[in-house]
Amino acid sequence: MTFMCRLLIVDDDPTIRLLVSSGLKRKGYEVFQAADAEQALVVFRDHSPDLALIDVTMPGRNGFELVQSIRRGEAGLACQQVPLLMLTGSDDVTSINQAFESGATDFITKPINLPLLAERIKYALRGAQREKALRDTQLEQASACKLARLGFWQLNFTDDHLSWSAGAHDVLQWPALPESGEQLLTLLSPKDRLRLQASLSDAEASGEGINLEVTVGSGVLARKLRLQSGGKSEDNHLIGAFQDVTALRAFEDKAIYLAEYDELTNLPKRRLFLNLLDEQINSAPESPWMMLTLDVSRLHRINDVLGIQAGDQVLTLFAQRLKQSTPESALVCRLEADTFGVAVPQTSAKEIGVHYEDWIRPLARHYVVSNSEVFVDFTAGGSLYPQDGHNGEELLRTALLAQRFSRYQAVAQRLVLFDEVDVYADEEVLSLETDLRKALARDEFFLVYQPQQRLSSGGFDGVEALLRWRHPERGVVSPAQFIPLLEESGMIVEVGDWVIKEACRQLAEWQHEGLDLCMGVNLSALQFEQPGLAKQIAEHVADHKLKPYHLELEITESTAMSNPSATLAILHELKGLGFRLAIDDFGTGHSSYEYLLRFPLNTLKIDRSFITGVADSRPSRAIVRSLTALSQGLGLKTIAEGVETQRQRDYLDALDVDEIQGFLLARPMEPSACLAFLCTTANAALHEGMC
Ligand code: C2E
Ligand code: CA
Numbered sequence: 001m002t003f004m005c006r007l008l009i010v011d012d013d014p015t016i017r018l019l020v021s022s023g024l025k026r027k028g029y030e031v032f033q034a035a036d037a038e039q040a041l042v043v044f045r046d047h048s049p050d051l052a053l054i055d056v057t058m059p060g061r062n063g064f065e066l067v068q069s070i071r072r073g074e075a076g077l078a079c080q081q082v083p084l085l086m087l088t089g090s091d092d093v094t095s096i097n098q099a100f101e102s103g104a105t106d107f108i109t110k111p112i113n114l115p116l117l118a119e120r121i122k123y124a125l126r127g128a129q130r131e132k133a134l135r136d137t138q139l140e141q142a143s144a145c146k147l148a149r150l151g152f153w154q155l156n157f158t159d160d161h162l163s164w165s166a167g168a169h170d171v172l173q174w175p176a177l178p179e180s181g182e183q184l185l186t187l188l189s190p191k192d193r194l195r196l197q198a199s200l201s202d203a204e205a206s207g208e209g210i211n212l213e214v215t216v217g218s219g220v221l222a223r224k225l226r227l228q229s230g231g232k233s234e235d236n237h238l239i240g241a242f243q244d245v246t247a248l249r250a251f252e253d254k255a256i257y258l259a260e261y262d263e264l265t266n267l268p269k270r271r272l273f274l275n276l277l278d279e280q281i282n283s284a285p286e287s288p289w290m291m292l293t294l295d296v297s298r299l300h301r302i303n304d305v306l307g308i309q310a311g312d313q314v315l316t317l318f319a320q321r322l323k324q325s326t327p328e329s330a331l332v333c334r335l336e337a338d339t340f341g342v343a344v345p346q347t348s349a350k351e352i353g354v355h356y357e358d359w360i361r362p363l364a365r366h367y368v369v370s371n372s373e374v375f376v377d378f379t380a381g382g383s384l385y386p387q388d389g390h391n392g393e394e395l396l397r398t399a400l401l402a403q404r405f406s407r408y409q410a411v412a413q414r415l416v417l418f419d420e421v422d423v424y425a426d427e428e429v430l431s432l433e434t435d436l437r438k439a440l441a442r443d444e445f446f447l448v449y450q451p452q453q454r455l456s457s458g459g460f461d462g463v464e465a466l467l468r469w470r471h472p473e474r475g476v477v478s479p480a481q482f483i484p485l486l487e488e489s490g491m492i493v494e495v496g497d498w499v500i501k502e503a504c505r506q507l508a509e510w511q512h513e514g515l516d517l518c519m520g521v522n523l524s525a526l527q528f529e530q531p532g533l534a535k536q537i538a539e540h541v542a543d544h545k546l547k548p549y550h551l552e553l554e555i556t557e558s559t560a561m562s563n564p565s566a567t568l569a570i571l572h573e574l575k576g577l578g579f580r581l582a583i584d585d586f587g588t589g590h591s592s593y594e595y596l597l598r599f600p601l602n603t604l605k606i607d608r609s610f611i612t613g614v615a616d617s618r619p620s621r622a623i624v625r626s627l628t629a630l631s632q633g634l635g636l637k638t639i640a641e642g643v644e645t646q647r648q649r650d651y652l653d654a655l656d657v658d659e660i661q662g663f664l665l666a667r668p669m670e671p672s673a674c675l676a677f678l679c680t681t682a683n684a685a686l687h688e689g690m691c
């Protein structure tokens, strides 16, 4: 112990101080001196000595009082445990006792024997060091136990007394710790109580340890404790450790939940869904099931226009509705971002139709998110167990195939079942998609035109441009087949732009020949959302020296209503540039008349489905009548689409429709045929001398 330990000698006798300090300095110690208790406390604070020698009798506070002050922490916490040796008279037993009572570590008798003093100091320092190491370890252990939420307990089998380690209270935070085995058992659920009782009896009888997890207490005080012990000791004690695993288990549960459930909608994810379905199928293989997949349409549009949060809200609402409307026995899950899966026990094919009407169809509706009304549409595919798949995975695959098919066929909201799907259709779709990518560059697109006739005069003042694709092998493909593909792949934006350019070119050519026409052009939803749309159309119009009012831009009712407030802004921009605007396929759904009143439209095109029935069905007539009235009330032109018979035409005339378009007059025609038609028919009708 010859390294530079710091010692303090406190004595009012300068000779002793000098003697002791010079003797100890020679032994290699650094020595401070103090003449009384006050000075000593200053040295303690400034130099934190490793040991102090303290005389008993001093003026002011005596040695005992100084020792007590130091032990109380008056000289700082760091010095509280420092070894303190008292200098007492050799036969002064009272002082020696008092010294220990005050908290001294040891005593040295006067007169001082220097070599002996040096030895005693050495041992005192060593002892202090060992004690410190022990204290540190205990502290470390206590804080490690606290961190690991660990503690110890001891159960006496003889009297059932239960004791806990010092830190147990800190870890468990209970108002009181149970003091007997019996008391602990009363804090458990009946099931856990039986388990712990059995474990303890076993430990008492067999001498084996226990190892189990139980929940102790209830409500906010409930703790999940892992209890472990060694075997019973000879004196009939069981000593063990406990760990509070409440937070750990909660975290694990959350992790499992997140892996299995979708956080946004709280619905099971795909894996759990399929496992649950497989369990059900395995437990009753004879019972039939129906699997449905529902794909929310154009979620990206909502995300783009109203923000991701609005998109999330739509999905949450959709999921809620789906969950509410499905039978209780159904399993519902979120398969992917915008796709949901539903498995329903089903007893007859007839039920499928009932399911569809009752709870699938009503899911297509308006939702209000971020103060905007959005119409949420979807496509659905279905498959049946056992015929379309033997387990969840197979059923899902076939249902998704059916859903894909329904999308490509543009039969939104209609449930397509797998057995209705031509298996090759999917491959065909793929190959069509590949060819479609090349079609624009290969000049395979062309436009046909369908005239619109004014009923009052019989004159033709408009045509609608309709897109066609001349496939090198398949011949002319109908837009119903390829427009959904163009939309899905985003190619519609480029192709749509080509349509506008080509329609403008054709119109300019016809104008040159003396025809005064308005050209209807269809805009797809995706195209309609493009930020530079208005400017781009204006450029095409200007390039061909046309006036904007020569173009009538048609958007479908569902495009318009999928986000009415965004639609309103775009329509105003287009209207501001002078374009005519028409709402297409009107009556098929979801119009909120409040918006319709605000849209700056010119024309309302009544959907073909109402025209088909107009001659034979009263309800169709009533609808056409009210649509015409609405249109007139708003100062719009009404066009009836898909007029095929003279009877229909007569009814439409009587119902005050302004114009008609349909096979009765002409199919959509290539430009030369259309020109010829317009010249001859128009001539015959009214426009004498025009061509
Ligand atoms: P749409 O805009 O409602 O066009 C009218 C559709 O009705 C055309 O089908 C037309 O051929 C058909 N049609 C006209 N008269 C009759 C009739 O008397 N009876 C029957 N059964 N049908 C009739 P088409 O040309 O097959 O086009 C289908 C749809 O494809 C269009 O419906 C439109 O939504 C879309 N489409 C066509 N061309 C374009 C285009 O250039 N761009 C975009 N975005 N969509 C287009
Ligand atoms: Ca149209």
Ligand code: CA
Binding pocket: 584, 585, 605, 607, 608, 641
């Ligand atoms: Ca239409």
